Amino acid sequence: MITKLQILKHDNGGARIGVEIKDMVKNLKWVTDLNYSAGELTFDIVNGKDPIIPAMGAIVDFAWDNKDIFWGFVFSAECTSDTTVSVKAYDFERYLKSEGSVVFQSGTLGDRYSNVCRRFGVPFHIKEQPTYRVPAEVCDGKTGFDMIKSAIDKTYSATGEMYCIVANHMYIELRRAPIPTRTLLVIDTQNTMSDYTYSESIDNAANVVQVVQKNTDNSQTKTATATSDTGDDPATTSFTIASARGNTIRTWGQIVKVVNAKNKANWAQMVQQANDELKKRNISERKLTLDCMGDTSLIAGAGANVKIKDFGKTWTNCPILKATHNFGTDYTCSLEMKVGTKWQENSL
Structure with missing residues (x-):
C-alpha cells in the first residue's frame, strides 16, 4: 500500500513544506527504462474540492509498504474540468538530458560518470567501479546521457561488462548490470x-564478419574516367580483408557484415577484430x-x-x-x- 506520497516545496529558508496526498491519488504508475531515460512517476490527484496543482519543480516523495521508491520533480501538471490534476514527475536522471560540450581525457567509466553528474548537479554514487580506461573523447553539444552512454558502450565492447544508471531515491547510481535481486525470483x-x-x-545478426582496410597507392597515375561512386580510383585502390565465419551459416544462411578496420591495425589485429565482432553478432x-x-x-x-x-x-x-x-x-x-x-x- 502507499505509505507516503508527498508534494514538497522549498521555502525561503531552505526547509521543505509538504502536502500529503496519498489518500487523493489514483492511477499511480512508476516506469523505469534502461534506454537512457529518467524514471517517471505519473498519478492523478482527485480532491473533490479545489484542485491541488503542484508547482513546476516541486519535489515528489513516494514510498510503498514503507520502502522509499521515488524521489523526483514535477515536470508537468494538467487540470481538467472535474478538478482532477494529472501529474508527471521525473527522478534525478532527467537532468542528464542537459547538454554540454566537453573534452574528456582518458579515464574509467566511473571518472566519466562522476564528471558528468557533477557538471549537471546530479547527486550520485558509484556502486561498482570499472577498471577499463576509456580513450579520450570530444563530446560537442551532447547530452549527459550521451556522454555516459559512449563510455558505457566502449567499456562493454572492450570488456564484456555492462553497466547501467539507476535511481535510488535521492541519488543515481552506476551499477554493474544486471543488478542481482535480493531474493531468487x-x-x-x-x-x-x-x-x-x-x-x-x-534480423540484426551476422554470421560472417569482414574487417576491411582500404589501401591506396598514390604513386600510380589516376585514370581520367575510371572512378567509383566514392571518388576512389580503381587503378590505385585495393582492399585487405580479414574474415571470420560462424557456425550458424548452415541453418541461417550466409549473413555478411562488413566493418572498417581500426586505425593502423595490422593483420593480426584485423583478424582479432573480426572474431570479436562475430562473437557479438552471431547470436x-x-x-x-x-x-x-x-x-x-x-x-x-x-x-x-x-x-x-x-x-x-x-x-x-x-x-x-x-x-x-x-x-x-x-x-x-x-x-x-x-x-x-x-x-x-x-x-x-
Whole structure:
C-alpha cells in the first residue's frame, strides 16, 4: 500500500513544506527504462474540492509498504474540468538530458560518470567501479546521457561488462548490470506470471564478419574516367580483408557484415577484430515481455530468473530493459526483458 506520497516545496529558508496526498491519488504508475531515460512517476490527484496543482519543480516523495521508491520533480501538471490534476514527475536522471560540450581525457567509466553528474548537479554514487580506461573523447553539444552512454558502450565492447544508471531515491547510481535481486525470483505461468510474449529474431545478426582496410597507392597515375561512386580510383585502390565465419551459416544462411578496420591495425589485429565482432553478432535476439504480480525490486537494469513451463524455457538473471509498475488494490508489473547475452538494444 502507499505509505507516503508527498508534494514538497522549498521555502525561503531552505526547509521543505509538504502536502500529503496519498489518500487523493489514483492511477499511480512508476516506469523505469534502461534506454537512457529518467524514471517517471505519473498519478492523478482527485480532491473533490479545489484542485491541488503542484508547482513546476516541486519535489515528489513516494514510498510503498514503507520502502522509499521515488524521489523526483514535477515536470508537468494538467487540470481538467472535474478538478482532477494529472501529474508527471521525473527522478534525478532527467537532468542528464542537459547538454554540454566537453573534452574528456582518458579515464574509467566511473571518472566519466562522476564528471558528468557533477557538471549537471546530479547527486550520485558509484556502486561498482570499472577498471577499463576509456580513450579520450570530444563530446560537442551532447547530452549527459550521451556522454555516459559512449563510455558505457566502449567499456562493454572492450570488456564484456555492462553497466547501467539507476535511481535510488535521492541519488543515481552506476551499477554493474544486471543488478542481482535480493531474493531468487522465479516467474512462471503457474505461479506469478499472468501473460507473456516471447520472440526470437536474427534480423540484426551476422554470421560472417569482414574487417576491411582500404589501401591506396598514390604513386600510380589516376585514370581520367575510371572512378567509383566514392571518388576512389580503381587503378590505385585495393582492399585487405580479414574474415571470420560462424557456425550458424548452415541453418541461417550466409549473413555478411562488413566493418572498417581500426586505425593502423595490422593483420593480426584485423583478424582479432573480426572474431570479436562475430562473437557479438552471431547470436539470435530473444525478447520477453510479461505481466506479473508487483515487486518493487523489479526495475530496469535488474535481473530476474524466468521459467515458462508452457514450452519448457528457463533463463537465469535475465536483464530487465523496462519496468512499468501499476500501484493499486492489485499491484502489478509489466516487464520488457532480454534473454541471453546480447541484451541491450544499442550494444552494437
